[in-house]
Amino acid sequence: MGRSTRDRPAKPPLSRDAVVAAGLDVLRADGIDAVTMRRVAAELDTGPASLYVYVRNRQDLLDQMFDAVAGEIALGDEPDPARxxxxxxxxxxxxxxxxxxxxxxxxxxxxxxxxxxxxxxxxxxxxxxxxxxxxxxxxxxxxxxxxxxxxxxxxxxxxxxxxxxxxxxxxxxxxxxxxxxxxxxxxxxxxxxxxxxxxxxxxxxxxxxxxxxxxxLLHVKPPAPQGAAAGSRGRPG
Missing domain, CATH: 1.10.357.10 (Tetracycline Repressor, domain 2)
Incomplete structure (x- = not known):
């Protein structure tokens, strides 16, 4: 006879950080193409629908995963003109x-x-x-x-x-x-x-x-000033 739900260990509560961490676990184990809502949900022992409380879709999950990785980048000392x-x-x-x-x-x-x-x-x-x-x-x-x-x-x-x-x-x-x-x-x-x-x-x-x-950077001429073109792919970093 199976254990009652009372006897089963409680699952850790879901959170945005837990979803992102699970996504990174899947990525490191099997690559970025393996990161799907279904696979990440399985890592967390839940259903895919539960993840949409924390991420809008797969792309949003990937974006949040990347930002978590960016959070590992130490900014270093304040800018020094000499260095x-x-x-x-x-x-x-x-x-x-x-x-x-x-x-x-x-x-x-x-x-x-x-x-x-x-x-x-x-x-x-x-x-x-x-x-x-x-x-x-x-x-x-x-x-x-x-x-x-x-x-x-x-x-x-x-x-x-x-x-x-x-x-x-x-x-x-x-x-x-x-x-x-x-x-x-x-x-x-x-x-x-x-x-x-x-x-x-x-x-x-x-x-x-x-x-x-x-x-x-020290030798290139500045680009000619002009308005941002429609569909520009400029990025902040």
Whole structure:
């Protein structure tokens, strides 16, 4: 005979934080495509309808999951004009590390502007650091979009390698082999730079990309002033 409901251990109460945490558990275990309302509800031993008290739909759940991850990003010290580049680099490194701890979550803000409180705080700090460095406000505004896209893409690419059971180093070896087979007379520049094209670890290349973008802030001309275009994809971070 089954136990009476009185004898069964009580389920922990549902909450927004519990739903988001369960979503992140599913993501880390089986990837972002496995995060569905039904699967998350099963993790919480409840029905999918119960989740709609806390999230509007799957996209809202994903958005809240991403914002929870953004909450793991330490903002660091207050902006220092003498150290703004170092501070900005460190902030972006921490953002990458936070997303890498939850493989696949970096896909959420792609083509979807993150507006949760934690993501906005990260964007605020990025903009404040660039302003401390004397960067034109128009450059800073557009650069925030471009830089965060780069960080997201790098983390999402790493999650794809992880899902496939490979790495960027494996991909580099494969590319080296394919490029080595190219006719040198037809692709002389690629052939002469082959060692450089496939050199460096993923971490080294990521750090170089950040340096390239941050140093470029000091030299790029501000975009021409104009109104926001209809359907603009500008993002706060």
């Amino acid at each position: 703004w580049r170092e501070q900005l680099t460190a902030l972006l490194m921490r953002a990458r590390e936070a997303m890498d701890r939850h493989p696949g979550v970096a896909r959420v803000p792609l083509a979807n502007v993150p507006t949760g409180p934690n993501a906005v705080r990260v964007a605020e700090r990025m903009l404040a650091l660039m302003r401390a460095g004397g960067i034109d406000d128009r450059v800073s505004a557009w650069a925030t979009d471009a830089i965060f896209l780069y960080v997201n893409a790098a983390s999402y690419e790493a999650s794809i390698y992880l899902e496939e059971g490979t790495s960027s180093d494996d991909a580099g070896e494969e590319i080296h082999g394919q490029f080595s087979a190219l006719p040198a007379d037809e692709f002389p520049t690629i052939f002469s730079m082959l060692g450089h094209l496939t050199s460096g670890s993923a971490d080294q290349r990521f750090a170089f990309g950040l340096q390239l973008m941050i140093e470029g």
